[in-house]
Amino acid sequence: MSSVLEVRDLKKSFGGIVAVDGVSFGVEEGEILGIIGPNGSGKSTLFNCILGQLQPTAGEVHLDGRPVTGMRACDLNRLGVSRTFQLLQIFPQLTVRKNLILAGQEHQGTMLSRLAGRPDAGLSAAAERMLGFFRLERLADEHAADLSYGQQKLLDVAMAFMAGPRLALLDEPAGGVNPTMLASLRERLQAINAEQGSTFVVIEHNMEFVMALCNRILVLDEGRVIAQGDPAQVRRDPKVIEAYLGRS
Amino acid sequence: MRHSRSLAAGIMLALGAAFLVVAPLGLKPYGIFILSMWAVMTIAAIGLNLTLGYAGQISLAQAAFVGIGAYLTAYLTTKGWPFWSTYMLGGVSCFAIGWLLGYPALRVQHHYLAFVTLAFNTLVYLIFRNEEWLTGGIYGISNVPRPVVLGWSMNGPREFYYFCLAHLALVSVATWWLLRSPWGLAFVALRENPIRALSLGVDTRRYTLMAFALGAGLGGISGALYAPLVQFIDPTPFALGLSLNLLLMVVLGGSGYFFGPFLGAIVAVLLPEWLRFTEGFYLMGYALLVIVLMAFSPSGLLGLADRLTRPAPRGAP
Amino acid sequence: MADLLQLLVAGLATGGIYALVAIGFTLLWQTSQTINFAQGEFVMLPAFFVLIGMGYFGLSFWPAVALGGALSVVLLGLVFKKLMVEPMIRHGVLPLVIATIGLAILMKEAVRQFYGADAWPFPVLAATTDVTVFGAVFAVQSLVILAICVAVVVALQLFLGGTRTGRCMQATAQNPTVARLLGIRVERMILYTFLINGALVTVASILITPIYLAKFTNGEWLGLYAFIAAIIGGFNQVRGAIAGGLLLGVVDNFAAVYLSSQYRTAIPLLILIVVVLFRPQGLLGRIEERTV
Ligand SMILES: Nc1ncnc2c1ncn2[C@@H]1O[C@H](COP(=O)(O)OP(=O)(O)OP(=O)(O)O)[C@@H](O)[C@H]1O
Ligand SMILES: [Mg+2]
Numbered sequence: 031m032s033s034v035l036e037v038r039d040l041k042k043s044f045g046g047i048v049a050v051d052g053v054s055f056g057v058e059e060g061e062i063l064g065i066i067g068p069n070g071s072g073k074s075t076l077f078n079c080i081l082g083q084l085q086p087t088a089g090e091v092h093l094d095g096r097p098v099t100g101m102r103a104c105d106l107n108r109l110g111v112s113r114t115f116q117l118l119q120i121f122p123q124l125t126v127r128k129n130l131i132l133a134g135q136e137h138q139g140t141m142l143s144r145l146a147g148r149p150d151a152g153l154s155a156a157a158e159r160m161l162g163f164f165r166l167e168r169l170a171d172e173h174a175a176d177l178s179y180g181q182q183k184l185l186d187v188a189m190a191f192m193a194g195p196r197l198a199l200l201d202e203p204a205g206g207v208n209p210t211m212l213a214s215l216r217e218r219l220q221a222i223n224a225e226q227g228s229t230f231v232v233i234e235h236n237m238e239f240v241m242a243l244c245n246r247i248l249v250l251d252e253g254r255v256i257a258q259g260d261p262a263q264v265r266r267d268p269k270v271i272e273a274y275l276g277r278s
Numbered sequence: 279m280r281h282s283r284s285l286a287a288g289i290m291l292a293l294g295a296a297f298l299v300v301a302p303l304g305l306k307p308y309g310i311f312i313l314s315m316w317a318v319m320t321i322a323a324i325g326l327n328l329t330l331g332y333a334g335q336i337s338l339a340q341a342a343f344v345g346i347g348a349y350l351t352a353y354l355t356t357k358g359w360p361f362w363s364t365y366m367l368g369g370v371s372c373f374a375i376g377w378l379l380g381y382p383a384l385r386v387q388h389h390y391l392a393f394v395t396l397a398f399n400t401l402v403y404l405i406f407r408n409e410e411w412l413t414g415g416i417y418g419i420s421n422v423p424r425p426v427v428l429g430w431s432m433n434g435p436r437e438f439y440y441f442c443l444a445h446l447a448l449v450s451v452a453t454w455w456l457l458r459s460p461w462g463l464a465f466v467a468l469r470e471n472p473i474r475a476l477s478l479g480v481d482t483r484r485y486t487l488m489a490f491a492l493g494a495g496l497g498g499i500s501g502a503l504y505a506p507l508v509q510f511i512d513p514t515p516f517a518l519g520l521s522l523n524l525l526l527m528v529v530l531g532g533s534g535y536f537f538g539p540f541l542g543a544i545v546a547v548l549l550p551e552w553l554r555f556t557e558g559f560y561l562m563g564y565a566l567l568v569i570v571l572m573a574f575s576p577s578g579l580l581g582l583a584d585r586l587t588r589p590a591p592r593g594a595p
Numbered sequence: 596m597a598d599l600l601q602l603l604v605a606g607l608a609t610g611g612i613y614a615l616v617a618i619g620f621t622l623l624w625q626t627s628q629t630i631n632f633a634q635g636e637f638v639m640l641p642a643f644f645v646l647i648g649m650g651y652f653g654l655s656f657w658p659a660v661a662l663g664g665a666l667s668v669v670l671l672g673l674v675f676k677k678l679m680v681e682p683m684i685r686h687g688v689l690p691l692v693i694a695t696i697g698l699a700i701l702m703k704e705a706v707r708q709f710y711g712a713d714a715w716p717f718p719v720l721a722a723t724t725d726v727t728v729f730g731a732v733f734a735v736q737s738l739v740i741l742a743i744c745v746a747v748v749v750a751l752q753l754f755l756g757g758t759r760t761g762r763c764m765q766a767t768a769q770n771p772t773v774a775r776l777l778g779i780r781v782e783r784m785i786l787y788t789f790l791i792n793g794a795l796v797t798v799a800s801i802l803i804t805p806i807y808l809a810k811f812t813n814g815e816w817l818g819l820y821a822f823i824a825a826i827i828g829g830f831n832q833v834r835g836a837i838a839g840g841l842l843l844g845v846v847d848n849f850a851a852v853y854l855s856s857q858y859r860t861a862i863p864l865l866i867l868i869v870v871v872l873f874r875p876q877g878l879l880g881r882i883e884e885r886t887v
Contacts, residue, residue: 081477107479119474121467132467135460136479144460189478336689382868386875388688389630393822394871397864400819408857518815522696529693561704568697573682576690 032059033095034197034229035080040089042072042079049075051253052089057197062223062230064240066264067250068274073233074116076250077199081113082106093197108137110196114203116233120186122175126166129174129185130157133192156192164188164218180211187215191222197229204236212236216243241265249273283587294540298443302436310435311507316547317442318503321449323527323539325496328453330525331533332462333489334469335383339395340524342402343372343494345516347501349406352419352511361425361506368502369495376494380487399521406513418512422505432506442503449496456492457536465489469534526568532580541579600731602848608737609806610844611744615799616821617828617836618751619792624830625768626788629680630692633699634796635818641667641800642717642809643706656718664797672793676786699814706811714808720801740802747798748837751791755833764788816860820847823867829880838879 033056042050050072057063065073079086082103091099098106121129134153135144161167164184169177174185187203203219204212216239222228234240240247241261249257249264251273257264264270302310326340347368354364382394406413413419424432425441432441456462464485467475476482505511523546531542545564553560575582616638623629631637644666648659679698683691721739725732755761766774767784775781799817807813824843828835843863850862870877 083473083477102483103476104479104481107477113477115474115477119471119477121470121474123470124463124466128463132463132475132480133478135463136481141481141484145456146459193479336692382871386871389692389822390826390871390875392630392692393819393826394868396819397823397867401861401864404858404861522700526693526696558704558708562701562708565697565701565704569679569694569701572686572690572694572697573679576683576686576693 033057034059034061034093035231036092036095037076037080038090038092040076040079040091041087042075042084043087048253050079050086053250053253053255055248055255055258057229057231060223060227060229061246062219062232062244064244064247064261065231065233065250066235066237066240066247071250071273072253073250074201077113077201077231077233081111081199104136107193107195110193111199112190112193112195112197113199114186114190114201116201116205118179118182118186120174120182120189123173125171126174126177126185127157127161127170129189130160130192133189137193156194160188160192163221165214180207183207184211184215187219191228194226195228197231199231199233201233202235203232204234204239212239219243286587291537302439307435310439312548312551314435314439314442314507316543317439317446318500318507319524319527319547320539320543321446321503322497322500323524323531323543324449324453325493325500326524327493327528327533327539328456328465328496329489329493330528331535331538332457332465332469333486334465335380335486335489336388336392336525337379337395337490337493338392338518338521338525339379339399339402340493340497341516341518341520342399343376343497344501344504344520345402345406345513346372346375347498348505348511348516349413349419349501350498351502352422352505353412355423355425355506356419356421361423361502365499365502368498370498372498372501373491373495376497377487377491379494380490383486383490384483396518396521399518403513403517406516413513416512418510419505420510422509422511424506424509438507442507445499445503449499453496454536461485461488466534526564530568530571530578532578532582532584535578535580535584538578538580545579601733602852603845604733604741605737606845606848607841608740608744608844609803609848610824610841611741611748612799612803612840613820613824613843614837614840615744615747615795615802616817617824617840618748618833619795620821621825621830621833621836622768622788623792624825626764626771626785627676627680628684628688628691630688630695631792632692632695632818633702633814634821635814635816636699636702637667637671637792637796637814638800638803638817638821639809639811639814640671640702640706641797642804642813643710645801646710646715646717646809660801663800664794667797667800668790668793670793671796672790673786675793676789680789699818703811703814710811712811714810717804717809719805736805743798743802747795751795752833760784760787820863823863826867826877827870829877831877831880835877835879839877 035057037056038054040050040053041048053076055063065076067073075084078084080091082101085100089099090097093106093109093111098109121132124132131153134156138144138150138153161170164187166181166184166188169181174182177185183203183206187200190198190200203215207215219230220243223230232240232244244261247258247261247264248255249267249270256269256273257267259267301313305313322340322344325343326337329335329337350368350371351361351364354367355361379395379398383391386394407416409415424438426432427441430437432438464475464480467478467480468482468485468489472482527542527546528539529542530545531538531540550560556563571578575585577584616634620631620634623631641663644663645659648654648662649656654662679694680691683694719736721735724735726735726738755765763774763779764784764787766777766779767781771781774784803817804813820843824839825836826839827842828837828839843866846862846866847859850859854862
């Protein structure tokens with residue numbers, strides 16, 4: 031079995047609220063898995079538990095068959111798992127280039143060797159490549175704060191790919207992005223997936239975007255997986271329709 | 279526009295450096311002493327600027343580290359140890375203690391951290407005051423010798439001033455190097471958004487401890503110079519007051535700006551001497567300045583200058 | 596045994612005063628994210644207002660207290676909020692912390708300039724005699740202080756829990772956004788907490804100054820003790836501040852008797868460090884998990 035990520039019976043409760051209630055799934059190498067579900071169904075909490083940002087109440091997470099449950103986010107990141115957050119998380123007072131360099135620098139050498147000097151040439155080259163890939167070259171020396179929202183979102187996603195991750199977990203990458211930008215974002219993501227063979231898990235509310243991007247979709251409701259399958263199957267599933275329409 | 283800004287900054291820097299080199303030629307010993315004190319306090323403030331300004335971890339314990347460095351040097355040099363060994367020891371032991379003090383910072387932030395470090399500072403002060411067998415208690419340690427470098431005595435005020443200045447230059451270059459290395463970027467990331475930093479592989483735990491340790495180490499070095507500068511030390515200068523004062527220096531000058539501590543120390547160390555005639559009103563004015571600055575420019579004097587001279591971002595009116 | 600009891604009551608009395616100051620501290624934090632590093636100086640100052648009223652205006656004690664209280668509520672409540680907290684809090688917590696450190700220096704230096712560095716005697720509220728109850732000897736002063744503290748805390752709790760305004764204030768403290776949606780006038784509620792803090796520090800000042808005399812440095816340790824009390828109890832609740840204050844007062848009093856006087860001040864600091872390291876949410880508090 032070549033599951034990159036394997037989640038088994040993951041649970042997370044906050045006091046009385048059970049946000050994630052026994053979720054299990056696997057992600058195959060090179061796959062783009064979409065996760066959808068109504069607001070508050072536990073999608074972001076699921077990510078936070080997988081990535082060590084929150085300690086899961088119960089359950090296990092395996093990366094390439096290795097248990098990584100509760101491992102610190104920085105260690106996971108250095109194993110090749112990167113992520114974005116639902117809300118924009120960039121460093122506004124750094125330039126766009128510095129944001130990208132920061133996103134890659136901790137993957138090179140040891141802490142002590144990083145003290146020895148400036149970021150090395152390989153890292154700068156990688157930053158240039160990423161700038162070109164997400165069409166941000168023109169803005170490289172602007173402070174990230176001065177970018178438009180859509181450009182900031184691109185930067186946010188670009189940072190997650192700086193270190194060439196094997197697995198990327200993206201929390202609502204399309205949120206608040208305008209339609210033109212959206213098409214280019216999807217196309218960029220698919221290009222990375224094709225070129226580098228990296229695996230994605232994408233949380234999204236924008237149905238059109240998920241359906242076009244993903245090979246397989248998982249539907250979450252009230253912390254449980256209520257359906258999964260390819261986009262066409264999920265679209266027809268009455269349970270999904272009910273989850274979205276039934277209670278709103 | 280950007281060009282002229284860095285040109286102006288460069289000219290000011292050159293003028294400042296030139297002033298520091300020639301100033302003692304025209305000053306009386308007391309003036310030279312004050313200028314040396316400025317250099318020594320600037321080193322401690324540079325350390326705090328690393329911890330607070332760059333890495334965003336508030337610390338009210340810097341005076342304790344200056345005190346530990348000073349007492350180590352005073353105690354050991356009066357026992358005949360060579361200065362350089364006590365100097366290194368001061369820096370290294372403060373680095374180690376600072377590392378340990380960083381652990382609370384992994385659990386709590388902001389005001390909690392402020393009060394924990396404050397408590398640490400007061401505990402260290404109590405030890406200085408009460409452990410008479412070691413520190414001389416309230417009588418302190420007197421006749422701290424000044425070092426001899428390569429057969430050249432640093433005993434005169436002018437010689438010792440240049441000695442302090444050389445150390446300040448050394449510390450500045452080292453800090454500059456550190457901040458330009460990936461560490462500098464990691465510190466800023468830690469300050470601005472620790473959660474995102476963590477998800478980008480930044481080991482925030484280790485960098486937090488490092489930020490504390492490095493800041494404390496520079497405090498120790500500053501103390502190692504402080505002891506031979508004043509040649510008599512007692513517990514009083516290392517009470518909480520100095521920690522608060524160093525904090526205000528950093529914030530006033532511009533926390534997170536490389537030259538912030540230099541400027542802050544001018545306001546806190548040199549200005550009161552020039553404004554001696556105002557007596558107690560100086561401190562009140564200083565306090566008012568801090569309050570007003572926090573209302574209008576939380577990033578300090580350099581932040582204010584930065585904002586006033588920065589060209590408008592592209593696309594903005 | 597009788598000794599212990601006496602010590603306990605004395606400790607509860609000082610602890611009650613710490614609790615009053617700590618309650619004010621946590622109220623400001625809850626409603627407006629204000630960490631007031633000048634809280635100790637806030638306690639130092641009202642006593643001097645009273646002394647000014649008596650010395651310069653020739654008032655007798657109680658009218659002077661009324662004047663001092665009014666001045667404190669206006670200056671330390673209203674003016675503090677309008678002039679310092681409002682313009683600064685939008686920059687975040689830290690600038691305001693720094694500014695209140697500046698304010699503490701300003702208040703201290705101002706008192707030193709205008710009133711000198713001496714310690715001034717301050718009228719006591721009750722005779723400094725002892726009474727014997729069930730064979731134990733108590734200082735009347737301790738009993739009076741304790742009674743007043745209890746009365747103030749009970750009154751405050753009744754106000755917070757029993758009146759409409761009080762409940763609106765609690766809602767504001769718990770969640771300003773929701774409170775605003777519910778139509779509560781949040782700004783006004785925040786102002787009330789500042790006024791209440793002004794009143795609390797006045798009471799604390801009147802109670803504690805007869806013991807330690809009026810001196811410009813009094814605030815230095817008072818503010819620290821108030822914060823330690825707040826943290827020990829759990830920063831987010833009024834009852835935490837009460838428990839923390841009482842505990843601190845008792846521990847401090849016992850330390851004064853049974854420990855070397857040199858390290859007496861170290862005990863509260865050590866307690867603070869231990870609590871922060873092992874139970875940062877305080878003895879009565881709950882953990883909140885942070886996510887993005
Ligand atoms: N730190 C927390 N403390 C308490 N409850 C939380 C916390 N984080 C999330 N929750 C609760 O857990 C549930 C799931 O939240 P989560 O953010 O995972 O939903 P989501 O599926 O990402 O929603 P959305 O689509 O709106 O982003 C919600 O009921 C939320 O209120
Ligand atoms: Mg979410």
